[in-house]
Amino acid sequence: xxxxxxxxxxxxxxxxxxxxxxxxxxxxxxxxGFLGPNGAGKTTTMRMVCGFLTPTSGxxxxxxHDVVTQSRATKQVIGYxxxxxxxxxxxSVRNFLRFIAEIRGFTGQxxxxxxxxxxxxxxxxxxxxxPIDVLSKGYRRRVGLAQSILHDPPVLIxxxxxxxxxxxxxxxxxxxxxxxxxxxxxxxxxxxLEEVEAVCSRAVIIGRGKVLADGTAADLRALVPGGNLDExxxxxxxxxxxxx
Amino acid sequence: xxxxxIITRRELAAYFSTPxxxxxxxxxVAMTGALTFYIGRFFERDQATLDTFFAYHPFxxxxxxxxxxxxxxxEERKTGTIEQLLTLPIxxxxxxxxxxxxxxxxxxxxxxxxxxxxxxxxxxxDPDNGAIMVGYIGSFLMAGxxxxxxxxxxxxxxxxxxxxxAGAVVCFLFTMSGLDxxxxxxxxxxxxxxxxxxxxxxxxxxxxxLTRGVVEVRDIIFLVSVTAFWLFATVIFVDARKAA
Numbered sequence: 469x470x471x472x473x474x475x476x477x478x479x480x481x482x483x484x485x486x487x488x489x490x491x492x493x494x495x496x497x498x499x500x501g502f503l504g505p506n507g508a509g510k511t512t513t514m515r516m517v518c519g520f521l522t523p524t525s526g527x528x529x530x531x532x533h534d535v536v537t538q539s540r541a542t543k544q545v546i547g548y549x550x551x552x553x554x555x556x557x558x559x560s561v562r563n564f565l566r567f568i569a570e571i572r573g574f575t576g577q578x579x580x581x582x583x584x585x586x587x588x589x590x591x592x593x594x595x596x597x598x599p600i601d602v603l604s605k606g607y608r609r610r611v612g613l614a615q616s617i618l619h620d621p622p623v624l625i626x627x628x629x630x631x632x633x634x635x636x637x638x639x640x641x642x643x644x645x646x647x648x649x650x651x652x653x654x655x656x657x658x659x660x661l662e663e664v665e666a667v668c669s670r671a672v673i674i675g676r677g678k679v680l681a682d683g684t685a686a687d688l689r690a691l692v693p694g695g696n697l698d699e700x701x702x703x704x705x706x707x708x709x710x711x712x
Numbered sequence: 713x714x715x716x717x718i719i720t721r722r723e724l725a726a727y728f729s730t731p732x733x734x735x736x737x738x739x740x741v742a743m744t745g746a747l748t749f750y751i752g753r754f755f756e757r758d759q760a761t762l763d764t765f766f767a768y769h770p771f772x773x774x775x776x777x778x779x780x781x782x783x784x785x786x787e788e789r790k791t792g793t794i795e796q797l798l799t800l801p802i803x804x805x806x807x808x809x810x811x812x813x814x815x816x817x818x819x820x821x822x823x824x825x826x827x828x829x830x831x832x833x834x835x836x837x838d839p840d841n842g843a844i845m846v847g848y849i850g851s852f853l854m855a856g857x858x859x860x861x862x863x864x865x866x867x868x869x870x871x872x873x874x875x876x877x878a879g880a881v882v883c884f885l886f887t888m889s890g891l892d893x894x895x896x897x898x899x900x901x902x903x904x905x906x907x908x909x910x911x912x913x914x915x916x917x918x919x920x921x922l923t924r925g926v927v928e929v930r931d932i933i934f935l936v937s938v939t940a941f942w943l944f945a946t947v948i949f950v951d952a953r954k955a956a
Contacts, residue, residue: 554792
């Protein structure tokens with residue numbers, strides 16, 4: 469079942485074409501790895517799908533809702549972790565999650581139950597009363613993940629969910645993503661190639677705003693002799709092989 | 713409306729999460745007292761009115777209200793939380809209104825704490841309490857109009873200092889446009905219709921008639937529509953420049 473359908477999406481900032489006619493789909497049960505060098509248009513694409521940026525042309529549909537014309541409906545079915553997981557530093561973890569829960573329409577016991585569940589799932593119990601600005605990077609990222617899955621959305625869009633985490637934390641976050649992938653469509657952006665192997669069922673490589681390659685890790689490996697993913701990445705995004 | 717209130721609550725809590733809010737309120741209350749008693753010569757005038765008290769409000773607001781509004785959008789943009797906020801299922805209008813109401817309530821709290829002035833004048837004499845009531849309402853409405861301008865300036869930048877200065881400058885122009893100081897620049901060359909138009913935009917003349925206890929519906933409509941206009945502009949600017 470197709471959950472996310474990106475349809476000829478483009479975005480220009482002045483003369484700069486950040487995203488250039490991207491089309492792709494993500495189905496339920498899939499974890500799509502969104503790869504590309506810095507500045508390739510990963511974040512811009514995700515921001516358009518999540519309704520933060522308005523596309524210059526084209527559109528995307530999430531669970532059948534058009535992101536341009538049915539913005540609120542799409543935002544309800546998406547859980548989004550923005551790049552760097554920005555959150556209100558002056559709030560405690562509990563108050564922040566409560567704010568998110570209320571905006572998502574949960575009140576009373578249900579709100580508290582949902583907060584309790586995500587806090588347990590992301591192991592935030594020890595820091596729940598602390599203000600977010602004193603938390604370590606790993607905890608902050610987990611707070612960001614907690615807010616994105618609080619409403620149990622059918623579509624998860626995570627912009628660099630493991631960036632800046634230590635190996636143990638990365639392992640935990642990947643475990644969480646895998647665990648959730650059975651009944652959701654998940655898109656994660658990353659430039660860490662090992663992540664593709666670890667969690668993604670499919671990967672899309674983009675560069676200069678265009679889709680350059682789309683397939684499973686095995687498909688991508690077949691693109692270069694030897695099948696090293698780093699070399700695939702280099703080959704696809706620059707057209708050169710590492711040995712050259 | 714539910715979302716507006718949730719955002720208002722969060723913003724109000726953010727104001728009081730640091731001691732700055734209390735310092736701000738203390739300064740406001742102390743300054744209104746000092747200006748009324750020392751500069752306004754409250755006792756020497758030997759009149760049971762709060763005219764002198766209200767007369768200084770526009771000038772106090774000029775310095776203090778942009779300080780209340782400056783962080784509202786500039787900070788969201790600087791820390792990136794604007795992306796978190798606007799990818800939640802809310803509209804930009806709800807976010808702008810929620811923030812405005814929080815700031816307005818904050819100013820209302822500061823204004824309400826000057827109640828000691830009202831008690832003083834009632835102990836010392838027999839003032840026209842109806843006129844004082846109208847003065848308070850006028851002052852509160854004017855604070856709202858100043859705030860709307862300040863929020864709009866805050867939406868244009870990620871730098872709170874710039875938001876403050878721009879807010880103070882625009883508020884200054886609106887406050888002073890009825891004075892000869894400003895109008896003399898236009899006299900002699902501009903058509904009188906233009907001069908009258910500029911003069912009619914003055915907050916000061918509207919506010920002065922209210923503090924004299926004269927409830928002119930058009931003065932109230934003027935302040936409310938100025939507020940609505942700037943809030944509307946804020947929604948447009950936030951939408952247009954949210955990722956900038």
